[in-house]
Amino acid sequence: xxxxxxxxxxxxxxxxxxxxxxxxxxxxxxxxxxxxxxxxxxxxxxxxxxxxxxxxxxxxxxxxxxxxxxxxxxxxxxxxxxxxxxxxxxxxxxxxxxxxxxxxxxxxxxxxxxxxxxxxxxxxxxxxxxxxxxxxxxxxxxxxxxxxxxxxxxxxxxxxxxxxxxxxxxxxxxxxxxxxxxxxxxxxxxxxxxxxxxxxxxxxxxxxxxxxxxxxxxxxxxxxxxxxxxxxxxxxxx
Numbered sequence: 001x002x003x004x005x006x007x008x009x010x011x012x013x014x015x016x017x018x019x020x021x022x023x024x025x026x027x028x029x030x031x032x033x034x035x036x037x038x039x040x041x042x043x044x045x046x047x048x049x050x051x052x053x054x055x056x057x058x059x060x061x062x063x064x065x066x067x068x069x070x071x072x073x074x075x076x077x078x079x080x081x082x083x084x085x086x087x088x089x090x091x092x093x094x095x096x097x098x099x100x101x102x103x104x105x106x107x108x109x110x111x112x113x114x115x116x117x118x119x120x121x122x123x124x125x126x127x128x129x130x131x132x133x134x135x136x137x138x139x140x141x142x143x144x145x146x147x148x149x150x151x152x153x154x155x156x157x158x159x160x161x162x163x164x165x166x167x168x169x170x171x172x173x174x175x176x177x178x179x180x181x182x183x184x185x186x187x188x189x190x191x192x193x194x195x196x197x198x199x200x201x202x203x204x205x206x207x208x209x210x211x212x213x214x215x216x217x218x219x220x221x222x223x224x225x226x227x228x229x230x231x232x233x234x235x236x237x238x
Contacts, residue, residue, distance in 0.1 A: 035104035038074030040126075040233070042111045043067055044145035045119060046216050046224045050089040051112060055082045064089035065112075068214055068229055079104050084121050086112045095119040107233075113172055115147040115216065124174050126233065131208065133236040137179035138203035142187075142211040144169040146195060146226055153191040155213065159183060177208065187211055187228050194218045199228040208233040 041053045043065040050064035060075055079102050086095040095112065098121040102108060107126040114120055131139050142155055142165065149171040157165040159181040169175075182205040188198045194217035203209055210233055215226035 035079045036076045037079055037102040037104065038107040039077045039102070040071050040074050040107070040109045041065060042070040042109065042143075042212070044111055044113050044143070044212065044214050045095075045115060046147060046214070046219075047115055048088065048095065048112075048119075051095065052087050052089045053110065053112075054085045054087070057083075067223070068212065070231055074107055074234075077102055084110055084123060086110075086119065086121050096121045098123055109174075109210070111143055111145065111172075111174065113145050113147075120172065122172050122174060127177070128208065128234065128236070131177060131179075131236050133206045133238050135179055136182070136205050138182045138185075138205060139177045139208045139236070140164065140180050140185070140203065140211060141175045141177045141209075142169075142173075142213060143175075144171060144173040144189075145212060145214045146171065146189070146217065147215070148194070148217045151191045151195065151217070153189050153195045153213075156188045157185060157211065159185045189213045189226070189228065191217075195226050197226045197228050201228075201230055206236045208236060 041060055043051045046067060050066050052064060053060040055077055061071055081099060081101045083097055083099050085097045087093060088095065096119040100123045107128050109124055109126055111122045113122055140157060142157065146153060152168040152170050155165055155169045156163060164178050164180045165175060182203055184200050184202050186200055190196045210231050212229040216224045217226060219225045
């Protein structure tokens with residue numbers, strides 16, 4: 001049996017409840033525990049400096065999510081089919097809505113993407129239970145949030161000159177997690193003309209990472225330029 005020790009795990013909206021997810025549902029759900037899932041949210045919209053997220057009308061967080069920021073951990077949410085809505089934090093204007101079935105003891109991410117009035121909430125199930133610490137690897141995935149949907153930039157992620165990812169990615173692509181040799185890894189995203197960004201990222205054994213490819217091609221300001229960022233989802237332990 002494996003335990004998933006998740007980085008900065010926080011459970012919002014459940015008073016007097018402290019539940020840590022594990023891969024064994026029997027450990028989680030005794031007769032006195034409420035079934036919950038974990039949800040992490042990201043603001044990857046360049047022209048929306050601050051957004052909010054609700055689930056079936058209830059705020060996921062009380063503070064705004066600024067551009068390229070995320071919730072800092074998996075927030076506890078009730079299970080079942082829920083409407084996930086993103087909105088402008090200052091005005092309350094709805095940006096996008098998506099529906100997701102949240103399952104007990106499972107993890108999910110919602111990436112709010114788009115630009116210039118064309119937005120979407122992309123929700124994925126983070127299959128953390130499929131990752132094993134026995135290999136000694138780190139685990140990475142990427143999100144292509146670069147706003148130009150007409151291009152398919154090449155995304156290359158490698159360690160010691162060995163590619164883990166090396167293929168073209170359409171806008172809103174969210175890859176699966178893959179194992180990679182710990183240490184410094186190389187990340188590059190490029191197209192023929194208007195996208196070219198590279199970064200070296202240090203990753204550790206057993207840690208789980210999401211690499212964020214963000215920005216607007218040919219943007220002249222540093223805030224909206226194409227850039228590579230990353231966050232740590234958690235740690236896999238025996």
